Amino acid sequence: MATMTIKDIARICGVSISTVSRAINNDPAINEKTRERIMQVVREFNYIPNNSARNLKMAESNTVALIVKGINNPFFQGMFPYFQKELVAAGCDYFLHTISGSADEVYVAEEIAKEKRLKGIILLGGTMDYPDVVLKRIHVPLVLCSVAGFGVNDPNGGSHVSSVSIDDEKEAHKVVSYLCDRGHRQIAMLTGVRGDTNVGMMRLRGYRRALEENGIAYDEDLVAFMDEKNQEYTEANGYQMMTRLLKGRKKFTAVFVIADRMAIGAYKAIYDAGLRIPDDISVVGFDGIELTRYMEPSMTTVIQPVQKMTESSVRLLMDQINGSTERKHLLYEAELHERDSVLDLNAVFPKAELLHA
Amino acid sequence: MATMTIKDIARICGVSISTVSRAINNDPAINEKTRERIMQVVREFNYIPNNSARNLKMAESNTVALIVKGINNPFFQGMFPYFQKELVAAGCDYFLHTISGSADEVYVAEEIAKEKRLKGIILLGGTMDYPDVVLKRIHVPLVLCSVAGFGVNDPNGGSHVSSVSIDDEKEAHKVVSYLCDRGHRQIAMLTGVRGDTNVGMMRLRGYRRALEENGIAYDEDLVAFMDEKNQEYTEANGYQMMTRLLKGRKKFTAVFVIADRMAIGAYKAIYDAGLRIPDDISVVGFDGIELTRYMEPSMTTVIQPVQKMTESSVRLLMDQINGSTERKHLLYEAELHERDSVLDLNAVFPKAELLHA
DNA sequence: CTGAAAGCGCTTACAG
DNA sequence: CTGAAAGCGCTTACAG
Secondary structure (H helix, E strand, O other): OOOOOHHHHHHHHOOOHHHHHHHHOOOOOOOHHHHHHHHHHHHHOOOOOOHHHHHHHOOOOOEEEEEEEOOOOHHHHHHHHHHHHHHHHOOOEEEEEEEOOOOOHHHHHHHHHHHHOOOEEEEEOOEOOOOHHHHOOOOOOEEEEOOEOOOOOOOOOOOOOEEEEEOHHHHHHHHHHHHHHOOOOOEEEEEEEOOOOOHHHHHHHHHHHHHHHOOOOOOHHHEEEEOOOOOOOOHHHHHHHHHHHHHOOOOOOEEEEOOHHHHHHHHHHHHHOOOOOOOOOEEEEEEOOOHHHHOOOOOEEEEOOHHHHHHHHHHHHHHHHOOOOOOOEEEEOOEEEOOOOOOOHHHHOHHHHHHHO | OOOOOHHHHHHHHOOOHHHHHHHHOOOOOOOHHHHHHHHHHHHHOOOOOOHHHHHHHOOOOOEEEEEEEOOOOHHHHHHHHHHHHHHHHOOOEEEEEEEOOOOOHHHHHHHHHHHHOOOEEEEEOOEOOOOHHHHOOOOOOEEEEOOEOOOOOOOOOOOOOEEEEEOHHHHHHHHHHHHHHOOOOOEEEEEEEOOOOOHHHHHHHHHHHHHHHOOOOOOHHHEEEEOOOOOOOOHHHHHHHHHHHHHOOOOOOEEEEOOHHHHHHHHHHHHHOOOOOOOOOEEEEEEOOOHHHHOOOOOEEEEOOHHHHHHHHHHHHHHHHOOOOOOOEEEEOOEEEOOOOOOOHHHHOHHHHHHHO
16 A cells, blocks of 8 residues: 555544544644544554645744755764754754755755745855845745855845854954964965955955964965865865975964864874974864864864854744844854964973064 | 745736646746746746645655765765765755654654655665564665664565665674784774674674684673763764773773774874874774874774765665665675774784794 | 635646 | 646634
8 A cells, every 4th residue: 555644544533634633733622532543543554644735734834944054064063962952942843954065055945944834944054145135035034053254245244134153254363363472473374265255265364464463474375275176174175285385385383274174184284294293383273173172182273152153043043933123143252272283382492482572 | 925836926927827837847848938938937036836735746756865864974974975976877856864863764764755755765874673564664665775783683674675784793803803913912892882783783793703713712891882871983982982991901902993983082092091003002993984094193994885885775776766676685895994003013023923823 | 522625835637 | 838627635714
């Protein structure tokens, strides 16, 4: 036999399909005995309601979609348990929907919203270069979490959505200032593609500002841009970019890498070049993924405030769902977590430093 | 305005909804001019069809679902690009659906199959302790890929599904034999929970058989079982288990870890204990995730034949979809990939070895 | 507490 | 090539 419908169950139980529907959906207006009898049959025949029919008919579900662009990103993976906790606490059903890096998130969001009668959407990751008019197409409450460059390209961006992220420029500035404070003056960087308009640009900007403030000239030979053809924040890319820098003619004592996974690749490139971390080269990553703790030496990195970000995303979404017309754009402070991958040159050459001054 | 339906488009274009439907679905039986005029309006108003209605009406979709249990597993993540390639090559639409470790995969599979009128399902990961009768509930072609312990608990398991995996017992045996060949005789193991009936058990069995063949007594003090309360193949667990072993009174020169991520944690535990890899302790991982290349030293591990496994999974699914009633259970050979985390004790103590003999 | 009926938004024979 | 109509499998007022 193919697959059961509510009609089959109704026939078997000798009741109407309305009654079966009520039994399944725990409608209070049903006789408990009837309900039990029906549920017995439901179990016996392993009847599963067709969600397409259900979604089609229902006015609104209680479901929120978490749409993730870039499922391979361990930073996002680290957020899932927090989202789960918050969404459940908010009393929502939710599901995770992953989309590829090339997918059109606005289209997908609207498509799923229709299909599932969503109550709201949290979009995690990706970049958001869409003008406001495009964003407006999404007819359900929407929150952008950790979406790179949101609002950057559209000064009016965000009048229809809320967003939560960190201040990339500021955090990069923090990292490089920290390195300067530790006596580093030749500081390399592994960043995104040349001409990046999102994270790469913001973090590069922070890097440059910190250098400037410390009286260090910007030297493009110390910046490795990502290959246009392979725009992934992977170990392989980090390895390859770091190797390129190491083979360059410019010396440096530290490197700031804009993603932890790339920094792991950079670690290996440094080791393969016969150098030590941090003795020869100091490394600072970005994101704060779990793995960085397990590197040798454990990696100093910028830990994004995952808990705050997820909490706020859910809260802002709930506010919208509950009718608030206010849209907020929250920027959280990340934490530069000191571990063992940065050498304090002041401690190594205290005398020399004094002479310099 | 809320959200557009096919009716709105029909009204705007002055045609029937049938015609709009045909335009959208590229029905050949439509006037090209009419089609273009309709599509113009569709684009202008950003009309998106409701998939629930579509799924409800359509007899069968062209879609295959890839249901993944354990999205955090980087081994599975490494498979996605291959699945994508194969599924596209097979001419299928597909989507990734992630479920939590505690979800009932059979229920979810059947639910989605109904909702989306799936053509078939590939289930990736998880364990499959379901008896055949439960599996039979899934009314669409089903292939189990890398599903632990499939058929182990049910001698008749598999008469309704096909499966693709590796021989866990054999691969573990391979690893431990390799270590013995390299002169190791005190070999520890980091495995799953005590009483595991799936991967953990199979790999432990292979470990024991290899020891036995090499005349080495099994010593449970050298085996770290995973905590019942925290059954995850994570770095944190590997770190904690390795630390426990290192603090034990038994000495060992090598450790076999049943998952790469755990092995990364083990690396760190070894370093934190002030020991070196492989000089003091040799490490072998399992799975062959990309990251192992970037560890220092690069990790010797068992690389699962991802490409073959994904290819075969898709092929077996297609066979079923095309009417084949044959069900196959393929076991592929993995590759013990030698890198730098194992010391050859024979090379270090060649004389001693000879004296031993 | 239960049932008959309408209808969610589509697709697809069928007729023209 | 196009339209009217049936129907996918449910939920939910409405009436009783």
